[in-house]
Amino acid sequence: MAERKVFTLSQVAQHKSNKDCWLVINGRVLDVTKFLAEHPGGEEVILEVSGKDATKDFDDIGHSKAAQNMVLKYQVGVLQGAIVKELDSKDAVEKESNTKEMSAFVIKEDGRSKSLAFYDFVVPFLAAALYFGYRCLTRADSVAY
Numbered sequence: 001m002a003e004r005k006v007f008t009l010s011q012v013a014q015h016k017s018n019k020d021c022w023l024v025i026n027g028r029v030l031d032v033t034k035f036l037a038e039h040p041g042g043e044e045v046i047l048e049v050s051g052k053d054a055t056k057d058f059d060d061i062g063h064s065k066a067a068q069n070m071v072l073k074y075q076v077g078v079l080q081g082a083i084v085k086e087l088d089s090k091d092a093v094e095k096e097s098n099t100k101e102m103s104a105f106v107i108k109e110d111g112r113s114k115s116l117a118f119y120d121f122v123v124p125f126l127a128a129a130l131y132f133g134y135r136c137l138t139r140a141d142s143v144a145y
C-alpha cells in the first residue's frame, strides 16, 4: 500500500536539491533522491523539476508503463487536494521484472548493432563465395590439364 501522508506544494518545494529531491507526479509526492543516479534520462532533468509538480514533464516524455508504475516505489505521500488514481503495486513489480527479462531480447537499432549485423552476415557470405569461387577455378584447372 502506497504512502498516503498529505503534503502541500510548499512543503514539497523545500526538497529540491540532489541530496533531498522530491517532486509530484499525478498527485503522488515522490522522494526520488535515491533514484537520481539511476534515472535513465539523467539526474539533471529531474533536478530541474524538483520541488514542483512534474506531471506534465513526466507525461510529455512518454514514459513507458514500467516507468509509470515505478513511481509507487518512491511515493512518500499525496498532494493536498489531489485525486490519486490507484496503481497496482503487484502489477508494478511484475511489469518491472518483465522489462528486465525482455531487455535481454531487445535488438537496439543503433550504429553498433548495424555494423555487427554486417560482420555477422556479409563477411561469412563473402568468405563462402570466395571459397566456392576458388574451388570452381581449381576444378576447372584440373579438368583442363
Ligand code: HEM
Pocket (backbone or CB within 6 Å): 025, 030, 032, 035, 039, 040, 041, 042, 045, 046, 049, 054, 057, 058, 061, 062, 063, 064, 066, 067, 068, 070, 071, 074
Ligand atoms: C519518479 C519519476 C520518474 C521515473 C520513475 C522515471 C523513469 C524513467 C525510465 C524507466 C526511463 C527509461 C525509458 C522508459 O522506460 O520510459 C526514463 C527516461 C527518461 N525520463 Fe524519466 N522518470 C521519472 C521522472 C522524470 C521526469 C520528471 C522527467 C522530466 C522532467 C523525466 C525525463 C526523462 C527523459 C528525458 C528520459 C529519456 C527518454 C529517452 O531517452 O527517450 N523523467 N525515465
